[in-house]
Amino acid sequence: MLAVALAAQTVITPPNNRYSIAEDLQLGQQAATQVEQQLPLMRDDEVTSYVEGVGRRLVDAIPPSLQRAEFKYTFKAINVREINAFALPGGPMYVNRGMLEAARNEGEVAGVMAHEISHVVLRHGTAQASKATKYEVGSIVGAIAGAVIGGRLGTVVAEGARFGLGASFLRFGREYERQADIEGAQIMARAGYDPRDMANMFQTIQKQSRGSGGPEWLSDHPDPGNRSEYILKEAQSLRVEGAVRDTGGFEQLQMHLKRLPPAPTTEEATRESKARGTRPTISGAAPAGSVEPPSPRYTQYAEGERFRVSVPSNWRELPGSSAVTFAPPGAYGTVSGQSVFTHGVELGISRNETHDLQTSTEELIDSLARGNPGLRRASGYDAISFAGRRGLRTLLSNRSAASGELETIELYTGQMRDGSLFYVLGVAPTDRFRDYAGVFDRIVGSLRIND
Numbered sequence: 001m002l003a004v005a006l007a008a009q010t011v012i013t014p015p016n017n018r019y020s021i022a023e024d025l026q027l028g029q030q031a032a033t034q035v036e037q038q039l040p041l042m043r044d045d046e047v048t049s050y051v052e053g054v055g056r057r058l059v060d061a062i063p064p065s066l067q068r069a070e071f072k073y074t075f076k077a078i079n080v081r082e083i084n085a086f087a088l089p090g091g092p093m094y095v096n097r098g099m100l101e102a103a104r105n106e107g108e109v110a111g112v113m114a115h116e117i118s119h120v121v122l123r124h125g126t127a128q129a130s131k132a133t134k135y136e137v138g139s140i141v142g143a144i145a146g147a148v149i150g151g152r153l154g155t156v157v158a159e160g161a162r163f164g165l166g167a168s169f170l171r172f173g174r175e176y177e178r179q180a181d182i183e184g185a186q187i188m189a190r191a192g193y194d195p196r197d198m199a200n201m202f203q204t205i206q207k208q209s210r211g212s213g214g215p216e217w218l219s220d221h222p223d224p225g226n227r228s229e230y231i232l233k234e235a236q237s238l239r240v241e242g243a244v245r246d247t248g249g250f251e252q253l254q255m256h257l258k259r260l261p262p263a264p265t266t267e268e269a270t271r272e273s274k275a276r277g278t279r280p281t282i283s284g285a286a287p288a289g290s291v292e293p294p295s296p297r298y299t300q301y302a303e304g305e306r307f308r309v310s311v312p313s314n315w316r317e318l319p320g321s322s323a324v325t326f327a328p329p330g331a332y333g334t335v336s337g338q339s340v341f342t343h344g345v346e347l348g349i350s351r352n353e354t355h356d357l358q359t360s361t362e363e364l365i366d367s368l369a370r371g372n373p374g375l376r377r378a379s380g381y382d383a384i385s386f387a388g389r390r391g392l393r394t395l396l397s398n399r400s401a402a403s404g405e406l407e408t409i410e411l412y413t414g415q416m417r418d419g420s421l422f423y424v425l426g427v428a429p430t431d432r433f434r435d436y437a438g439v440f441d442r443i444v445g446s447l448r449i450n451d
């Protein structure tokens, strides 16, 4: 039967974290509410009880040193086609139907779920947020929800975490991925699964990603390098023998899924949730009334030594967004719980895997476009000098889905020393843009980054 040798296994230490356990729970619950408003849960007993069964088995196998009585693990299936799964801080986990359909046995399903559970027990979501400055994240709920809901398709991302910052914000880095792989392998072994099935599932996902669309899971959980190799090595040290591939029900589950009407794509599903009116609204939508013109006097905002920027003195710093926004009175408000603005600037950091400046900028524009179907390029790139570094400036136009109004967006991008992308978005209605272009230039000209 099963034998698990504990001595040789790799010890994983959770990264530093400025958040409390209670905050993990709270943030996860808030993000879960958004997820469940926007994505179609499978309310199908056979599917739910299967996913819960595998999930419980894994949770029971979390090593005692990492168990948290406060965490509430829940397991739900989402009726969408993409191969994906995600877990939120404090325990809510979601498995896409596409993942259940692509797996070849229960061990593979368990592999992905064990990886996700490991992100939760190691508290990677809030550990990642602990590294952020307020210029990256004001309220991380939108960022978490954006990262998990939107992934690469991100129709909801740009709205949950305005303009798509969240999409890249909580995508984990290589070290957290490696930790989740190793911890996940150990949890699998303790639960009686063969950790090698995790490596197999990652290969299945990789094969699928060569097809059109490509699984979102890989872009949210990038391969730290040699993924299969070190998982297999860890599996050896765990010496699992006679592991279960199927605790019962996997084949029945897949047959059951085949009898159901095919799952929609995430994009189709979120479009439907928009039609039902549950989707929050984007920029350019709501605020009514007159907008004060920008004051000719400027006020400096600073965050410690890291950032300084000057904005017209009648503009306010808006809380609750995933980046920092400055906007004049009358130009901002709240729609469906999301803060929106029609005139102003947003500053943020997009943590991409390192690329050259133009590639990173194009990725950012793509993520904006996924959340804003009316977004178009309106110019090429101008090379500029930006916060003491080389930068790019480009114009975009967007027809607001909500108000139908045309807005112009001036996007400035530059790179931080660590390769992540720093951006400033200036937004104004197109018919007023001429009055704002000089203001955006002056704001960008005042920006200092100490990295």
Ligand SMILES: [Zn+2]
Residues within 6 Å of the ligand: 115, 119, 172, 176, 177, 180, 220, 221, 222
């Ligand atoms: Zn991961």
